[in-house]
Amino acid sequence: xxxxxxxxxxxxxxxxxxxxxxxxxxxxxxxxxxxxxxxxxxxxxxxxxxxxxxxxxxxxxxxxxxxxxxxxxxxxxxxxxxxxxxxxxxxxxxxxxxxxxxxxxxxxxxxxxxxxxxxxxxxxxxxxxxxxxxxxxxxxxxxxxxxxxxxxxxxxxxxxxxxxxxxxxxxxxxxxxxxxxxxxxxxxxxxxxxxxxxxxxxxxxxxxxxxxxxxxxxxxxxxxxxxxxxxxxxxxxxxxxxxxxxxxxxxxxxxxxxxxxxxxxxxxxx
Amino acid sequence: xxxxxxxxxxxxxxxxxxxxxxxxxxxxxxxxxxxxxxxxxxxxxxxxxxxxxxxxxxxxxxxxxxxxxxxxxxxxxxxxxxxxxxxxxxxxxxxxxxxxxxxxxxxxxxxxxxxxxxxxxxxxxxxxxxxxxxxxxxxxxxxxxxxxxxxxxxxxxxxxxxxxxxxxxxxxxxxxxxxxxxxxxxxxxxxxxxxxxxxxxxxxxxxxxxxxxxxxxxxxxxxxxxxxxxxxxxxxxxxxxxxxxxxxx
Numbered sequence: 001x002x003x004x005x006x007x008x009x010x011x012x013x014x015x016x017x018x019x020x021x022x023x024x025x026x027x028x029x030x031x032x033x034x035x036x037x038x039x040x041x042x043x044x045x046x047x048x049x050x051x052x053x054x055x056x057x058x059x060x061x062x063x064x065x066x067x068x069x070x071x072x073x074x075x076x077x078x079x080x081x082x083x084x085x086x087x088x089x090x091x092x093x094x095x096x097x098x099x100x101x102x103x104x105x106x107x108x109x110x111x112x113x114x115x116x117x118x119x120x121x122x123x124x125x126x127x128x129x130x131x132x133x134x135x136x137x138x139x140x141x142x143x144x145x146x147x148x149x150x151x152x153x154x155x156x157x158x159x160x161x162x163x164x165x166x167x168x169x170x171x172x173x174x175x176x177x178x179x180x181x182x183x184x185x186x187x188x189x190x191x192x193x194x195x196x197x198x199x200x201x202x203x204x205x206x207x208x209x210x211x212x213x214x215x216x217x218x219x220x221x222x223x224x225x226x227x228x229x230x231x232x233x234x235x236x237x238x239x240x241x242x243x244x245x246x247x248x249x250x251x252x253x254x255x256x257x258x259x260x261x262x263x264x265x266x267x268x269x270x
Numbered sequence: 271x272x273x274x275x276x277x278x279x280x281x282x283x284x285x286x287x288x289x290x291x292x293x294x295x296x297x298x299x300x301x302x303x304x305x306x307x308x309x310x311x312x313x314x315x316x317x318x319x320x321x322x323x324x325x326x327x328x329x330x331x332x333x334x335x336x337x338x339x340x341x342x343x344x345x346x347x348x349x350x351x352x353x354x355x356x357x358x359x360x361x362x363x364x365x366x367x368x369x370x371x372x373x374x375x376x377x378x379x380x381x382x383x384x385x386x387x388x389x390x391x392x393x394x395x396x397x398x399x400x401x402x403x404x405x406x407x408x409x410x411x412x413x414x415x416x417x418x419x420x421x422x423x424x425x426x427x428x429x430x431x432x433x434x435x436x437x438x439x440x441x442x443x444x445x446x447x448x449x450x451x452x453x454x455x456x457x458x459x460x461x462x463x464x465x466x467x468x469x470x471x472x473x474x475x476x477x478x479x480x481x482x483x484x485x486x487x488x489x490x491x492x493x494x495x496x497x498x499x500x501x502x503x504x505x506x507x508x509x510x511x512x513x514x515x516x517x518x519x
Binding site: 236239240243256259260263264268269270 | 274277278280281283284285287
């Protein structure tokens with residue numbers, strides 16, 4: 001027999017599927033801010049935040065929403081080398097594949113972009129930009145100087161990357177949008193909305209306010225951590241539901257199970 | 271699905287550890303309360319013990335020939351006889367104190383002679399009617415003599431009365447009878463000596479104060495009846511003497 005928790009568990013499988021996007025007050029603010037920044041004649045916009053704060057899904061949503069209005073391209077996976085990146089860029093700009101056994105001439109690419117000014121406005125969303133080296137970022141800046149190509153650069157916020165952001169982008173970036181971890185109310189809304197989207201009302205109601213507080217304490221409002229924790233909670237619930245139903249309360253998820261999940265994920269230790 | 275049993279065990283351990291500080295805190299508080307309670311009780315109990323101990327150290331020996339004085343006083347009141355000399359009240363409380371203290375403190379201020387703080391029996395009595403209440407120290411001996419006549423504290427008398435009601439200790443009632451007699455409150459001295467007699471009818475001193483209080487109050491016939499009755503079953507020499515004097519005058 002299929003457990004009621006199986007479906008709930010799968011809701012929290014971590015993905016950047018646009019269908020999983022949950023509109024929260026904080027994400028709506030960030031989205032509007034980003035949309036507004038893109039309207040400005042800016043060359044580079046930095047989207048900044050710790051891993052799991054929703055940068056990727058925000059870029060994804062932006063592309064999904066604006067793809068019919070603007071020439072927008074989402075580079076989700078960072079190119080492993082410069083050659084690969086310029087191949088991708090060439091394809092975006094020229095709408096053609098690079099001929100076999102040829103390489104992109106960077107100066108020619110910049111000139112090409114300069115010629116596009118006033119004719120086209122291309123928006124490139126660069127996810128995981130911390131993977132690009134300083135030299136590469138410098139070339140991206142030079143392309144953006146053409147004013148025909150605009151970049152939204154998404155960066156993880158770690159101590160090292162903070163340094164990159166400060167040193168490299170400070171003089172080049174025109175707008176910085178920082179995504180922060182969710183507040184408890186935002187995270188509660190996120191969990192509830194995710195479950196309700198899949199019609200899991202009873203399970204959504206079984207997570208009470210104090211449980212939400214505990215979950216927020218463990219995950220510190222990080223969406224990725226939250227997904228992981230809730231997934232594990234429902235996985236444990238699923239086990240009990242199938243094997244030891246006496247140990248589970250369908251009205252209220254026991255604190256014990258939340259703590260067990262936190263122990264398993266290493267948020268707390270014995 | 272991973273094995274849930276080891277996770278359950280880990281959680282049990284975690285839960286146990288999590289509750290440990292609360293247990294320790296509760297235990298600490300309990301110990302604190304117990305120690306506090308014991309200390310508080312010990313403090314309450316130790317007060318009388320201490321006073322007894324202190325009286326053990328401060329051995330109190332009062333030399334009084336009170337009955338004679340009381341007798342004389344009573345007789346003089348009704349002017350049956352003229353007394354040449356009224357003896358000084360010399361109630362002496364001998365207290366064994368460190369010799370050094372004695373030397374540095376030859377006289378002490380008035381101290382309340384209240385049996386609340388003194389469970390030692392009064393051994394010797396000596397009364398001298400010098401109205402001024404002061405402490406007389408006997409010089410060469412390694413003892414300090416305190417002349418304690420009466421309490422300056424009304425509440426102290428109340429305390430003794432309250433205690434007598436609870437304990438029916440004749441030491442207390444006799445103390446009150448004597449004190450009130452000395453103070454000239456014969457109504458009260460009659461009452462307290464009667465209370466003493468009710469509890470113990472063999473205390474000569476109490477009977478004498480009872481009779482003398484009656485004399486002071488002008489109830490001579492009653493005093494004679496009381497003395498006759500007491501002489502009959504006790505053959506008290508003092509009672510006989512007083513009775514003889516009363517009849518003679």
